[in-house]
Amino acid sequence: MHNGDRAVLRIGFGTAIAALVCFGLALPMPHLGCIMAWIVLCQGKPLPIKKGIVVGIVLMATMIGGVLMVPLLTHYPLPALLFTGLLLYLLMLMGLAGKGTQAMLLITAVTIIPIAGLIEQSLAIGIAQMMGLGIIIGTVVNRFALALFPPHPTPAAATKVSLPPDSPHQLALRAVLIVLPVWLLALSNPAFYIPAVMKTVMLAQQTNTLAAKQVGRELVFSTLMGAVLAVVMWFGLSIWPSLLMLVLWLALVSLWVARRMVRLVANRFTPSFWSNAWVTCLILFGPAIQDSAAGKDVWLASAMRCSLYVAVALYGWACVVIIERWHPSGQPAVEATPGE
Template sequence: MPIESGPTKREPRVQRALRLASGTALCLAASFGLELPIPFIAPVLGLMLLATVNRPLSLKAGLGLALVAMLTTGSGLLLIPVLRYYPVSGVLLIGLGLFLAFHFGLRGGNNLIVTFLVIGLTMISAAGTADFGLATLVIGALVKGLLLAVMVLSFSHWLFPEPTSGQSPPAAPVLPAEEARWVALRATLVVLPAFLLALIDPASYLPIILKAVSLGQQSCTTTARNAGRELLGSTLLGGLLAILFWFALGLFVHLWMFFLWMLLFGLLLARKLYALSPTRQTPGFWLNSLVTMIILLGQSVQDSAAGKDVYTAFAVRMGLFIVVTLYACLMVHLLDQRRRVRQPAR
């Protein structure tokens, strides 16, 4: 039976918090239970859908979104020959593509399409330079993860339906053309170094690209004044939560416990995200913390299953996450200072 009582009808944020936590936990458990390739992608995509869409997607819309994801991420396949034989030109083309993708989102474009475009330009092309099969594997993982996320979105809306009185979240403001160009340039410079790092060893550094994509989108909504707290704070909190989650899961290792712990952590952060427990931090802070936790935790689970040293791999990955985040903060400060210098004095 769908859960729809009197109080939740009056408070849509409660339903949304329950829906986000339960849907993300279900995506995580189903993805690892079905042994999907790159299993942490499905809960990340599910989290993004649940946080931005307050209505279930129809079958036609879900299949259409999966087709769009396949086409946009597949665009990275076209750049593989250029990167292999003309690396400088290839990197410049990818930088231009990132700028246009972020600029499209800042001027009112669909953020999900922007996400898939950025992933296609970076993750897919980087993977393809090492092995074309790895690139197709990543595309397959993205499409399968998105289809799972769409199904979980519909189930979560059935379980915790949106109240009829609930209002859709306001659309992100469309930035003026000049400001959009500056912010898009800033986001591009945040993502590009992680892409260059991934070209060294794509199989090992693909999570770094996914983190950089998240930072690039988060940097579009932050300012130089709160960049350190917003970007670095959420990264450190995500790492701390991943450590706590890992030790909690070690008490009793089972797929259902994986689901239940994810549900608990998701509920705690969803309360902050939807201001049921008000804080000074923005919703983007809590969303990025949850994304960081899922990426780090998912990689640690895969390392454990492969027999790798989990703690060493986590320390290296967390260190890279912090370096990428510090670089993002530096870009925000430098470009904002340059922009203020260029503006005429009033």
């Protein structure tokens, strides 16, 4: 079995297990747990046990710190804004230094948990627990799959090397400028904008691996592709609304995306395009299920969210173009194909 096939099976199986646990336990915003598992699964190599414990402790401390940010946001918004901006900048630099997975998880905790805490503290704690559960599921499935299907050794000549960007500080600042305004907007209506913050974080990470001329097509098209995938899953789930059908459709579509992400199916898009499309699909599909359970108009709410995500993608594109014209950053970081 080719390494790419193993990666696809690992990602699909892990997504199914994450969906079964997060949706089966009726956790708050269960699609976020699936996203956390997806981020871990796409890295391929599991963390060593000691390193995994350290990352888990740091992530948990960050999540707790995110809950403690709520009083600061309520009573001292300007210091909270500056502190959040500084954390985002440092974490973006961490991601550019080659620790993309840890940086993504910590950025998500820093941005999502405080906003959820503005709605209700128990919701913030529940989301923190669910995110941690998604990471645990992704890590366990990674280890189990790699033990069951060990990858074939890759010749040294064929190994891709990630090249550092020429201007990491400028790329990190650019990513912060993309995330921070949407994060501020989320403070006005946390319940509606939490998925938008997740979308913006993914876009900011994606722009760091793309040349300026690629950004517009990738950001907007990946958002629209995610919307198409969400519609397909919604129609599939409507055939027989049940947890089993939900898990099967999530696994099926994740397999379809993963095959293109690891380039088992030839396509002109980058792995980050397909990863962002899948995350967009989840942050559209998950709230749609909650809207349906609450008796809301699913199509109207989904159309509003999709329009918001397209606007966020256009905003991210505009930021990159303006900053590049003002001060070109040089070569962006080169990403390796997941699963190799």
